[in-house]
Amino acid sequence: MAHRVRYALYGELKPKPDKEAEVEAFLKQAAKIAEEEHGTITWYALKEDNGTYGIFDTFVEEADRDAHLSGEIAKALMAKAEELFAETPTIHKIDILAEK
Numbered sequence: 001m002a003h004r005v006r007y008a009l010y011g012e013l014k015p016k017p018d019k020e021a022e023v024e025a026f027l028k029q030a031a032k033i034a035e036e037e038h039g040t041i042t043w044y045a046l047k048e049d050n051g052t053y054g055i056f057d058t059f060v061e062e063a064d065r066d067a068h069l070s071g072e073i074a075k076a077l078m079a080k081a082e083e084l085f086a087e088t089p090t091i092h093k094i095d096i097l098a099e100k
Helices: 020-035 062-069 072-084
Strands: 007-013 042-047 053-059 090-095
Touching: 007 062, 007 072, 020 042, 020 053, 020 072, 053 062, 062 072
Parallel strands: none
Antiparallel strands: 007 053, 007 090, 042 053
C-alpha cells in the first residue's frame, strides 16, 4: 500500500518585468533536478493568470520536505532571486488534510 502524501510546499514567485522567459527556463531546468529527489512525490511549476509563477510539490514525510527546502532547487532559486524576482520568493509549508 502506498504511503499517503501528507506534506507540501508552495513557492510564490513574482518575476521582474521582462524576466518571465528566464523564470520559465529556470523552472523547466528545476524540474529535471526534482526528478532525482526520491522524497519529492510530485513537483509542479505553474504560471498563474496574474503573471505570478509558482512551485507546488508534495511529500510523504516531513523530513523529505525539509530536505527539499535545503536542496539544489532551493539553493538555485535563492541564488537567482535578486536577478529574476521583484520580491523575495515566498515559501509556504502546507499540511495536506485530505486527497483524492
